[in-house]
Amino acid sequence: MSAVTVDQLNDGGRQSAEDQARAAELKRLERRDGWRRRIPILPALIYTILVTQIPFLFTLFYSLTDWRIDTPDPRQFIWFENYGSLSGDTFFLDSAWVSVQMTVMAVLGSLIVGTGLAILLDRKFFGQGFVRTLLITPFLVMPVVAGLMWKLQMFNSTFGIIGWVMNQLGLEPVEFATRFPLASVVVVLIWQWSPFMMLIVLAGLQGQDQSVLEAARVDGATSWGTFRQITLPQLRPFLELGTLLGAIYLIQVYDHIEVIVGGQPGARNLPFYIAGRSIGGGNRFGLSSAYSIVVVLASIIIANIGLRVLSNLLEDDS
Amino acid sequence: MAEVQYKDASRIYPGTDEPAVNKLNIDIPDGELLVLVGPSGSGKSTALRMLAGLETVNQGAVYIGGTDVTLKPPQDRDIAMVFQNYALYPSMTVGENMGFALKQAKVPKDERAKRVQEAARILDLEEYLDRKPKNLSGGQRQRVAMGRAIVRQPQVFLMDEPLSNLDAKLRVQTRTELSDLQARLGVTTVYVTHDQVEAMTMGDRVAVLNFGVLQQVDAPKTLYSKPANKFVAGFIGSPAMNLFDAESIDGRPAIGGVAAPISDSVAGQLGRVDGAAIGVRPEHLKLASSGIQGEVTVIEELGSESFVHVAIQHMGERTTIVVRDEGETETTRGQNVHVDFDGPIHVFDADGERVD
Numbered sequence: 001m002s003a004v005t006v007d008q009l010n011d012g013g014r015q016s017a018e019d020q021a022r023a024a025e026l027k028r029l030e031r032r033d034g035w036r037r038r039i040p041i042l043p044a045l046i047y048t049i050l051v052t053q054i055p056f057l058f059t060l061f062y063s064l065t066d067w068r069i070d071t072p073d074p075r076q077f078i079w080f081e082n083y084g085s086l087s088g089d090t091f092f093l094d095s096a097w098v099s100v101q102m103t104v105m106a107v108l109g110s111l112i113v114g115t116g117l118a119i120l121l122d123r124k125f126f127g128q129g130f131v132r133t134l135l136i137t138p139f140l141v142m143p144v145v146a147g148l149m150w151k152l153q154m155f156n157s158t159f160g161i162i163g164w165v166m167n168q169l170g171l172e173p174v175e176f177a178t179r180f181p182l183a184s185v186v187v188v189l190i191w192q193w194s195p196f197m198m199l200i201v202l203a204g205l206q207g208q209d210q211s212v213l214e215a216a217r218v219d220g221a222t223s224w225g226t227f228r229q230i231t232l233p234q235l236r237p238f239l240e241l242g243t244l245l246g247a248i249y250l251i252q253v254y255d256h257i258e259v260i261v262g263g264q265p266g267a268r269n270l271p272f273y274i275a276g277r278s279i280g281g282g283n284r285f286g287l288s289s290a291y292s293i294v295v296v297l298a299s300i301i302i303a304n305i306g307l308r309v310l311s312n313l314l315e316d317d318s
Numbered sequence: 319m320a321e322v323q324y325k326d327a328s329r330i331y332p333g334t335d336e337p338a339v340n341k342l343n344i345d346i347p348d349g350e351l352l353v354l355v356g357p358s359g360s361g362k363s364t365a366l367r368m369l370a371g372l373e374t375v376n377q378g379a380v381y382i383g384g385t386d387v388t389l390k391p392p393q394d395r396d397i398a399m400v401f402q403n404y405a406l407y408p409s410m411t412v413g414e415n416m417g418f419a420l421k422q423a424k425v426p427k428d429e430r431a432k433r434v435q436e437a438a439r440i441l442d443l444e445e446y447l448d449r450k451p452k453n454l455s456g457g458q459r460q461r462v463a464m465g466r467a468i469v470r471q472p473q474v475f476l477m478d479e480p481l482s483n484l485d486a487k488l489r490v491q492t493r494t495e496l497s498d499l500q501a502r503l504g505v506t507t508v509y510v511t512h513d514q515v516e517a518m519t520m521g522d523r524v525a526v527l528n529f530g531v532l533q534q535v536d537a538p539k540t541l542y543s544k545p546a547n548k549f550v551a552g553f554i555g556s557p558a559m560n561l562f563d564a565e566s567i568d569g570r571p572a573i574g575g576v577a578a579p580i581s582d583s584v585a586g587q588l589g590r591v592d593g594a595a596i597g598v599r600p601e602h603l604k605l606a607s608s609g610i611q612g613e614v615t616v617i618e619e620l621g622s623e624s625f626v627h628v629a630i631q632h633m634g635e636r637t638t639i640v641v642r643d644e645g646e647t648e649t650t651r652g653q654n655v656h657v658d659f660d661g662p663i664h665v666f667d668a669d670g671e672r673v674d
């Protein structure tokens with residue numbers, strides 16, 4: 001470097017012209033290198049854009065039209081009128097509120113149950129692998145099947161297990177899904193999502209340095225004190241990740257609601273409402289598209305928060 | 319502050335037959351720094367963790383301050399431990415790390431802050447109190463781990479290879495600081511290391527373990543001058559003692575055809591030379607005009623001294639004997655020399671036990 005500087009002092013003009021040529025050449029090489037790395041992933045990229053972004057663009061376009069199946073002029077362009085009607089649509093606001101309650105309760109519930117299960121599993125015992133597999137199975141059940149199982153075998157007042165237990169206790173069995181539609185759906189969601197949270201939290205627990213826990217014991221901390229002061233802060237990124245992924249998925253829940261409670265207003269969330277307004281018989285495709293866009297935007301915001309959480313998690317590891 | 323005792327203490331890990339620590343007996347007086355040393359896997363950490371309460375004592379007992387603590391959990395033993403990887407609490411600052419034990423003991427906040435400050439001053443950590451462990455260097459982390467221990471003013475310090483993650487220079491420096499600190503605080507300390515130099519320089523007394531069995535516990539000087547058996551003789555000292563199976567010349571143990579000048583009483587006690595071993599430290603040999611015949615193969619020049627490796631014929635085989643030479647040696651590689659005895663000779667019987 002210093003040699004170049006001295007040369008430049010002696011013979012400024014020619015050197016700097018040469019330097020410029022060198023810099024340009026370097027840049028060209030860098031660019032070529034960039035493309036060489038990009039080209040192999042191009043097909044995948046194009047495919048991804050085609051299948052995800054094009055439907056989205058169509059939805060965006062529909063959301064600006066008054067498209068419904070029963071009007072003579074199906075694609076009248078009405079700009080943001082659909083969006084404007086959002087705030088006045090009390091059904092929309094109701095289902096948005098249901099969505100919020102359902103997501104928050106299901107995520108928190110499954111997080112708490114999952115953490116509990118993870119703590120129980122985070123020790124060595126005979127048959128550990130088998131028990132873990134058993135605990136994971138709810139997550140592997142198809143949502144529709146899970147819904148049917150709970151509706152018929154648990155909640156049903158005549159044949160359901162809950163009804164039977166209440167009968168044994170001398171209580172009058174109730175039709176759970178009808179009386180408490182939101183709670184019923186949340187219970188099934190917690191049942192199905194706890195294993196997922198368990199796996200995430202278990203990864204966090206098993207990544208802990210054992211000697212740190214031993215140090216806490218030697219330092220006089222109780223089990224609960226160790227959990228609260230040492231383990232929980234270390235689990236935080238894992239809990240955040242679980243919250244995020246759970247929320248993104250649970251905002252979109254549809255199958256469980258359809259199967260367990262049908263269209264009962266108490267458990268009608270946004271996806272259910274949107275489906276109802278479009279393919280479910282409302283046939284208001286333009287309006288529903290606008291609603292979907294709103295849901296997508298909300299999800300993107302959540303996903304962004306989540307990505308930040310995730311990158312923090314990875315940074316901490318290095 | 320308190321004395322510590324192991325009484326026939328054994329640890330057998332579940333699923334293993336051999337005890338990791340086998341009937342350990344050590345009495346550690348109040349204020350002593352006892353070093354547990356031995357090769358990797360010899361049971362040093364296990365012995366320490368038995369004292370900490372982190373490992374079950376399957377047989378025997380451990381005492382702290384005269385009280386049997388064998389069945390007590392770690393939090394009831396009033397001990398502080400420094401772990402090899404420091405085991406700092408990652409989500410807490412340096413100050414919180416050091417104050418953690420006091421907080422658990424419900425020490426009032428200002429008293430806590432005062433003691434943390436005091437420890438931080440001793441260890442030169444004052445400016446780092448608000449940092450998280452991950453933003454510290456290895457040496458600083460080591461000091462935080464020390465600080466966490468001394469803040470507690472416990473009965474006993476337990477340290478499991480606390481310096482092994484430091485680079486060589488820092489290790490030597492910290493070694494002296496640490497034993498100085500221990501002497502000043504006067505807290506009984508059990509210190510584990512696999513490094514015999516560290517053991518010899520730091521310990522008031524050193525306990526040598528091998529395969530979970532205590533070989534000898536003595537002051538460093540005694541360990542060096544009177545090793546109780548062949549294992550200790552070979553383990554302690556750098557460069558290592560020259561140890562050979564003894565050959566017999568006129569009923570006396572010998573090396574390379576030259577009988578070792580041992581007293582009649584030692585020779586009498588030893589009896590049969592077959593199976594016995596003979597050991598001489600490099601500084602107790604000299605290059606001379608007569609003695610064991612050999613050829614110089616390697617010369618280690620260390621400035622103040624040099625170690626000359628000499629290939630000799632011993633019991634029909636070619637082996638090497640190491641001789642210490644003063645200052646700059648005049649020998650050269652390939653030179654034919656004679657090695658003669660010039661100091662104490664260690665004799666071990668067929669069971670490897672010292673004969674005196």
Ligand SMILES: Nc1ncnc2c1ncn2[C@@H]1O[C@H](COP(=O)(O)OP(=O)(O)O)[C@@H](O)[C@H]1O
Nearest residue numbers: 331334338356357358359360361362363364365
């Ligand atoms: N948790 C354990 N389970 C079974 N064996 C163990 C366990 N910990 C240590 N050991 C065994 O006990 C012996 C002593 O180990 P350790 O005390 O860690 O040795 P050191 O600290 O001297 O290197 C070794 O043979 C080791 O394999």
Ligand SMILES: [Mg+2]
Nearest residue numbers: 362363364478
């Ligand atoms: Mg060890």
